[in-house]
Amino acid sequence: MLNCVRLKSILSLCNNSFNRTFLLQRTAGARTTRLQKLLVNQQIFACYHLSFNSFGGDVNITMPPKRGRPPKAKAAKKSEEKKAVAKKVTSKQTEQDEDESESESGSNSENEVELPAPKRTKTEKKTEEKPETKTFMNQTESNLDEINFECEKLNADGEKYNTKICIWNVSGIRALLKKNGMDYLEKEGADIIALQETKCETKKLPDEIKLKGYKNYFLDSKKSGYCGMALLSKKEPLNISYGLSDSEFDDEGRLITAEYDNFYLLNVYVPNAGNKLVTLPKRLKWNEAFKKYIQDLDKKKPVIVCGDMNVAHQEIDLTNPKTNTKNAGFTQEERDGMTDFLKAGFVDTFRLFYPDKTGAYTFWSYFRNARSKNIGWRLDYFIVSERIKNKVCDVVNRDQVFGSDHCPVVFYATL
Secondary structure: OOOHHHHHHHHHOOOOHHHHHHHHHOOOOHHHHHHHHHHHHHOOOOOOEEEOOOOOOOOEEEOOOOOOOOOOHHHHHHHHHHHHHHHHHHHHHHHHHHHHHHHHOOOOOOOOOOOOOOOOOHHHHHHOOOOOOOOOOOOOOOOHHHOOOOOOOOOOOOOOOOEEEEEEEOOOHHHHHHOOHHHHHHHHOOOEEEEEOOOOOHHHOOHHHOOOOOEEEEEOOOOOOOOOEEEEEOOOOOEEEEOOOOHHHHOOOOEEEEEOOOOEEEEEEOOOOOHHHOOHHHHHHHHHHHHHHHHHHHOOOOEEEEEEOOOOOOHHHEOOOOOOOOOOOOOHHHHHHHHHHHHOOEEEHHHHHOOOOOOOOOEEOOHHHOOOOOOEEOOEEEEEEHHHHHHEEEEEEOOOOOOOOEOOEEEEEOO
């Protein structure tokens, strides 16, 4: 028989299961062999208790828990981190409660540990409502009752306006009729209405376009469904002419010139530089011919150039100037052309009154709800001879009027 005290003393000097197994192999007896096998099979590394009777007594073993997988290191680490967080939360909460109790009642109480919020189940995540996102939609109906059609401003000479001119690129006159665009024109009641891109042959024009009380003048493009102009005037002009006397441009129907007593009015739709700037050379050629034509008229009477000039002159004339420097309407060549034209003795009347105004646009793409987000361009102008700039009272973009990708622009002056 193995002395109990001696065995316990020897085992206490061992630090691992290998040494314990080796020592047990040196002992004799069936009971020891059984104990040896049990220790080896279960790989006991923790402390245990052996007790023997004085000499040759029974062996009583207090067994460890059933064998299972050892705890993962990550799980143990997370458990320690959770305890540390809970301890920190408790400490912080205790300090807050102490401050509150001192300011309110002066008494202290034990604080309960604030446990982390339970994790949401997959079901809860699925059923959780998504936050509402604001959607933008381009408006199509005009509320004409909200528009003030009058102008209270006086010109630089202190005079009230006596002439009202309205321009509008309608992008198809027949489509405009379906969108009640003529209701707006009637209510605006301008002395002169200049429309661009009618896209309709004169013989196919609906009767509704011929407003009561106006003289009507139309210009077609030889290419069906392309360009086209209309001029409606309460007062009959002294003379009407069409085009620049240049067949390259005149076949497209881009210009109507009306002569009145004190001025020339030019209703114009300037050529676009095209997708990937394929027609930019044509556009630059137009600029030269148009400039010469205007200068010749300006020698006789002051001129009012109005319509779609197809250029955003300054960076504040469009929403995204940096990304459009190589796109039609904002190339350096087109902008320089406008600068050159203005330097020849003409004034952009909108910038005369609003030199630094941003977000004032007259064109918006139909795509991506651009108009509802006011992502646009200022392409439509009233440009006058410099000598009559003081006769102008105001220029207003009617951006509340819908029915086209352009909005009307209204010009008030004393002429």
